[in-house]
Amino acid sequence: IRNLSRLMDRPVALQERVFTRLFESAEIAKFTREQYEEYEDSLKAYRDWQNTIHTAVMKSLQEGIAQGREEGRKEERLKLARKFKASGIPVSIIAENTGLTEKEIADL
Structure with missing residues (x-):
């Protein structure tokens, strides 16, 4: 070899x-012993950077998924509030059941 x-x-x-x-x-x-140690050090540094990047990407992805879910939940609450408001249900009851503020419901 x-x-x-x-x-x-x-x-x-x-x-x-x-x-x-x-x-x-x-x-x-x-490689000489010195070259081999340099090679191993550079390989370790490369792997550390790869892991750092992978961790950052995964964290961003998880945060994006959580944000998307929250936006979806809010959109669903707004949709329900519109239906309730169109049905003539009082704003205070809509706010209590959807978690939206009365101002948000009034702006619909």
Whole structure:
């Protein structure tokens, strides 16, 4: 494996993914101890950044889903309030049952 990195061009038969990983491993195997430690440090930093980005994306996604659900709930309450108001139900009762303010209901 240590001498695989000396090949200039890989034969077509060895260009599959499994062989690509093998050749990458051969490149790493010829590193000096110092180069290997630098490689591991950079790999750790890369993985840390990837995890940080993934966490931020997931948090944003969860916040967006929660916000969308809340907007949907509010829209449903407004829809019900419109129906109740059209039916002649008093604003105070609509407000009590929908959680909307009397001003919000009056603005419908």
